Amino acid sequence: MEEKQPQIKPSKIRITAMGILAGREYLRSQLATKLEEKFDNSSLIPDVLDQLAAENLQSDSRFIEAFIRSRVARGQGFTRIRLDLKSRGADTALIDQLLAQADIDWFELARDTATLKFGNDHQVDPKEKAKRIRFLQYRGFSFDQIKHALND
Structure with missing residues (x-):
């Protein structure tokens, strides 16, 4: 005899999704991944996600x-x-x-970030300046923003 797979109800998926969303916001794709892991790729997940988005519970x-x-x-x-x-x-x-x-203001944010990390001392040797530039580049600032942050 074959065992029947238990039928998953949309309400169970919805309750689980709302529980996940109660903790923090998620992208639709992130929420779908979490639900697919829990409900083994249920075909009902996209419909539940559409309903949650329509009700502005997921955005x-x-x-x-x-x-x-x-x-x-x-x-x-x-x-x-x-x-x-x-x-x-x-x-x-x-x-x-x-x-x-x-x-x-990305320029001010770059300046604030540099000041927080390195202080207000702008008279530094080239090696230290290169270190500061690399730090701000890693943080995602453009060269113009970095130049502004380090020259004032």
């Missing part, structure tokens, strides 16, 4: 906005934030739109 925009705020607070630049969001599966057009809408 890629909200996730991206929160991610941007979090990373700016850590002193990360435009390029680093953009690449991290893309690597998580966020839509590139939405990332660019929300980064453009964010009221962030």
Whole structure:
């Protein structure tokens, strides 16, 4: 005799998804991955995700906005934030739109990040200056932003 697979109800998937979302925001793709792991690639997952998005319980925009705020607070630049969001599966057009809408002065953020890490001493030897440039590049700041941060 063959064993029957238990039928998964959409309500169970929805409750699980809402429990996951209760902790923090997730991209749709991240939430889908978590649900697929739990429910073995159920064909009902996309419908449940559509319903959650329609009810504004899951929002890629909200996730991206929160991610941007979090990373700016850590002193990360435009390029680093953009690449991290893309690597998580966020839509590139939405990332660019929300980064453009964010009221962030990237030049001042670069300066604040450099000051926090290195202090206000701008008279340094070339080796130390190269170290500071590498640090800010790794943080995702452009060369113009780095130049502004290190020359004031």
